[in-house]
Amino acid sequence: MNPWLQFVGSVLVVGMAGCRPSEVSPTQPAPLKVAFLYADAHADLAREAIVAEFGARIQVQAAEQLRDEVQTEESLRTFVNEGYGLIFSMAERSSGSMAATRHVAADAQTVHFEQWGGPRSTANLRVFEARTYEGAYLAGVVAGTLSQTHTLGVDMPILSSSLEGVRIVNAFTLGAQSVEPKSITRVAWGDRGWDRDGGVDMVLRSTDGVSLQLNLNPLGTRGEPLITFEVHWAPYYRQAIQAALAQTWVSGDLWWGLREDVVVLASMSPAIAPPLRAHVERVRDDIKKGQMVIWRGPLWGQDGKPVLRRDEVASDKFLYGMNFYVKGVEGRAMDLYTGSP
Secondary structure (H helix, E strand, O other), X not given: OOHHHOOOOEEEEEOOOOOOHHHOOOOOOOOEEEEEEOOOOOOOHHHHHHHHHHHHHEEEEEEEOOOOHHHHHHHHHHHHHOOOOEEEEOOOOOHHHHHHHHHHHXXXXXXEEEEEOXXXXXXXXXXXXXXXXXHHHHHHHHHHHHOXXXXXXXXXXXXXXXXXXXXXXHHHHHHHHOOOOOOEEEEEEXXXXXXXXXXXXXXXXXXOOOOOEEEEEEOOOOOOOXXXXXXXXXXXXXXXXXXXXXXXXOOOEEEEOOOOOOEEEEEEOOOOOHHHHHHHHHHHHHHHHOOOOOOEOOEEEOOOOEEEOOOOEOOHHHHHOOOXXXXXXXXXXXXXXXXXX
């Protein structure tokens, strides 16, 4: 087999179709080689859009189904040896992926690495995440308005390597409490489902993976969601590739959301009345403009103790370390990010 294809996962070659490096005009710069790594097999629509946008300026390859640290590291080192200058590691939920990326980045200082989630950046490894909680807050506004019982639910996969699940639960609760202060939230994760006698009548469900979605439905329904938020990485991919092409890429810790169009309001059901629809859109726009801050005090923890003073605004450092639920959430935050029973 051609060594180009000998990866420990499934490998896809996209972009630069029919164009070999030897065929590039001597008057044109060689295309930037860009690699993407995934823990699962799926279509990354944002990557496909970027391939179409940049055309012959980039050469893109993707490795999928990288289930552990060994497979990930082997694929990373193959990409490095093949001259790839920008590598996106999109297996955010995998601690093995994070460790492998950091190992290889330390040995390949001339390559730019992009890691979705995980520990902080290094000289040639940039860490990026999505402010998914912003969408959760707006979904909470809808849930708090429409709930008859004022008892809401959040149902999501176990996010074993991220505190974003805790931030989603807290922001959803705060959004609901902004319109109905009596709102409480109950959390289910994995395949445990819901106790239908618990009074929950609105459920926010989260998918996992690169194209994460937040969907709000009345309990017991799986039809068209009342509101949906999605994560689209195309704006982030675009700026990283542009910077690499311009040789202006720098490391750092980046967290993009509604303002950068990484977190987007994908749909609202016609069942949402025009006044509520207008309110949600107004709050969304205020968040994008920086005129509305979700994490502004006074804010209390689940135990009733203050965590932010009046008018105090949470820093990103505070949010990164948010390992507690806010007042109004039932359950233990530890269960969500450790998988404890």
